[in-house]
Amino acid sequence: MATTNxxxxxxxxxxxDCNFFKEATAEINRPIAVTTVNDGVQLMDYLRSDLSEYPNLIFLDLNMPKKSGLECIxxxxxxxxLNDIPIVIYSTSLDRSVVNHLYDVGAHKYIQKPNDFNRIISVIEKTINFLFDEIPAEQSRDQFIIQP
Structure with missing residues (x-):
């Protein structure tokens, strides 16, 4: 188990969805800190603020007000x-043409939001394990979507 946050x-x-996400990360046996923002403008303002350290991973919804997830990525x-921060799309939709485009523009993984709390835990944990414990080789499109 990792010892750093x-x-x-x-x-x-x-x-x-933000509250379920935070609750799910609390169930994972790793030290995880979660910051939330509620639209694309807040996301970009946060990332451009004077941060001492950037986040290790961004979970990004596609359909947000003010600036979409696609505009943000x-x-x-x-x-x-910022371009080395892994970005995982976390969205209710699963349109294959959009998924393919997100792969092409540099998203690392795609998760269709589960409607079950245990599955939320599972996909977040799988994502963290993949990006932090495994050595991610060049992934193919068929490995892009994380299933619970």
Whole structure:
């Protein structure tokens, strides 16, 4: 088990989903800190603020007000200081053409939001394990979506 905190940043406009996400991370046997923002503008403002340390991983909803998740990932990938932060899309939709586009623009994983609390725990844990414990090789499109 890792001893250093993993800092997750969740960008999601659904407050209930944010609360379930935080509760789920508390069930994972790792030291995890979660920061939430509720729209794309808040996300980019947070990332551009004077941070002493960037988050280890961003969970990004696609359908947010003010600035969409797709706009955010495109912007993040264009900023040298931010473009190495892994981004996991965390969305209710699962449109294959959108998923393929997100793979092409540099998202690391795609999760369709589960509607079951235990599955939320499972996908978050799988994502963390994959990105922090395994050595991610170049992944294929068929490994892009994380299933609970």
């Amino acid at each position: 993993i800092h997750l940043l969740l960008a999601d406009d659904d407050i209930d 495109t912007e993040i990938k264009s900023i040298r200081e």
